[in-house]
Amino acid sequence: MKSHGNKILKSRLRWTALPLLIILIFMALNLECLSYLARAGCEQFSIMWKRQDFEEVIGNPQTTDALRNKLRHVLSVRQYAHEHLGLNLSNSYTQYSDINRNAAAWNVTASRELIFEPKTWWFPIVGTVPYLGYFSENLAQDKANELKKDGWETLVQEVSAYSTLGWFDDPLLSSQIGLPDWYLTGLVIHESAHATIWFPGDVDFNESFASFVEKQGTRRYYGENDRALLEKLEISQKEYSVVSETFRRFAARLDELYKSNRTDADKRNEKKSLIDEMKNELLARKSEFKYINAEAYAKREYNNASFLAFLRYESGQDYFQKSFDDCRQNWACFLARMQALKDKSPEERKALLSK
Numbered sequence: 145m146k147s148h149g150n151k152i153l154k155s156r157l158r159w160t161a162l163p164l165l166i167i168l169i170f171m172a173l174n175l176e177c178l179s180y181l182a183r184a185g186c187e188q189f190s191i192m193w194k195r196q197d198f199e200e201v202i203g204n205p206q207t208t209d210a211l212r213n214k215l216r217h218v219l220s221v222r223q224y225a226h227e228h229l230g231l232n233l234s235n236s237y238t239q240y241s242d243i244n245r246n247a248a249a250w251n252v253t254a255s256r257e258l259i260f261e262p263k264t265w266w267f268p269i270v271g272t273v274p275y276l277g278y279f280s281e282n283l284a285q286d287k288a289n290e291l292k293k294d295g296w297e298t299l300v301q302e303v304s305a306y307s308t309l310g311w312f313d314d315p316l317l318s319s320q321i322g323l324p325d326w327y328l329t330g331l332v333i334h335e336s337a338h339a340t341i342w343f344p345g346d347v348d349f350n351e352s353f354a355s356f357v358e359k360q361g362t363r364r365y366y367g368e369n370d371r372a373l374l375e376k377l378e379i380s381q382k383e384y385s386v387v388s389e390t391f392r393r394f395a396a397r398l399d400e401l402y403k404s405n406r407t408d409a410d411k412r413n414e415k416k417s418l419i420d421e422m423k424n425e426l427l428a429r430k431s432e433f434k435y436i437n438a439e440a441y442a443k444r445e446y447n448n449a450s451f452l453a454f455l456r457y458e459s460g461q462d463y464f465q466k467s468f469d470d471c472r473q474n475w476a477c478f479l480a481r482m483q484a485l486k487d488k489s490p491e492e493r494k495a496l497l498s499k
Contacts, residue, residue: 180276188278188308195239195315200412210321215240217325218316221332221365228368229361230475231336231463235313242318250284252458253446254296258411259402260395262452263296271345272451277303299449305331309339326373329365334358337403341482346490348456352497353482356464360473380435386456387426387436394422395451419446460497 149466201207218237225231252273252479254263262274278284281300288298304323308314314335320328339359341352359381366374423442429436444450471477485493 150154150182155225170294182279183283184279188312191241191243191315191317192312193336194241194243195313196241198238198240198316201240201369204401214321214325214328215316217331218328222336224359224365225333225336228364228475229336229357230479231333231339231357231361232340234339235337236307236335237332237337238312238315239313239315239317240318245279245319247281247302247319248305248317249277250281250300251277251301251303251453252284252287253292253301253449253453254288254291254298255452257295257297257448258408258415260399260448260452262449263291266419272458273345273347275347277306297447297449301453305335307335309338309342314499326362326366326377328361330358333361333365337361340479343486343493345491346493348459349490349493349497351457352459352461353464356461356468360468383433383436384430387433388454388461389443390422390426391451394418395455398448398451422446460499463497463499 165306198219202215204211222233222237226233232481245251251258253388255261259481264272264274265276266272276287278287281302284300288300291298304327305320306314320331323331334354336355337354338350341353362377363381366377397418401411401418406414423446426438429443468478471481485496488496
């Protein structure tokens with residue numbers, strides 16, 4: 145567990161792929177694979193083309209025992225998520241694809257410097273999204289540099305997984321095989337949550353909801369299958385809640401600063417001081433952490449894009465917990481309550497998360 149402590153934040157980073165249907169429309173118009181959507185579609189097509197059924201891979205005598213065990217574990221979690229949590233699966237995570245790279249993708253997010261205002265993009269089907277996903281780290285960095293020239297603060301993040309929201313049967317990727325079993329457990333549950341409930345144009349709700357389902361679902365899975373690992377996970381989740389609370393508290397202080405009447409120069413100076421204070425606070429508490437690497441958090445560079453990306457996956461956890469408890473932690477009841485929110489606007493759902 146210790147060696148993977150820094151992956152806890154990374155596990156929240158997921159990108160929703162655009163359905164191939166959009167790409168086929170572009171191809172029908174005889175457009176080359178040069179645009180963002182076309183590039184994404186070409187790479188997604190490559191991933192789908194390389195898929196092999198788990199059973200085929202497991203039965204191959206050249207398959208390593210490590211890979212064979214990972215696939216069997218994913219199948220076990222997949223079945224559990226459907227039978228015990230009521231999540232939709234279709235045939236996702238029943239196939240394997242070797243993508244020959246170390247990450248599923250890379251996200252680019254951006255924000256204005258002195259206000260929490262994310263850069264957003266609109267696409268058919270998924271609606272408005274506050275990030276762009278790239279299958280090439282170089283392309284992601286090029287986009288970030290382009291946004292910086294226009295005055296945006298940017299963040300490029302490695303993505304461990306993404307969901308096509310049921311448009312395709314998402315395969316397990318070779319880049320995910322090196323992840324520990326507990327990480328893969330959360331990954332399958334998180335992406336299955338997306339396949340179950342997704343509100344177009346409301347990424348903050350979608351990601352926060354999936355993060356809650358991931359945490360609770362993983363705890364329940366190991367509570368029934370590995371009590372020793374459950375104890376370790378609960379400790380790491382408590383530690384992460386400390387980090388999460390710290391980020392939210394300093395984000396609130398920054399937001400208050402940005403809304404003040406102080407000069408831009410004063411805001412920039414105070415912003416730097418607040419971020420340094422946050423780093424020092426985490427370092428001062430490092431003795432409390434068994435799995436979280438506080439020094440790694442303190443070494444990172446933070447800007448508004450960093451805070452928005454973090455909060456995107458951590459908002460409304462109290463709201464979700466209350467709803468879950470009101471349902472007496474019955475998954476069918478909880479999911480029905482969440483699905484009932486589909487008729488509300490993103491602004492109304494955002495208000496719920498802030499309670």
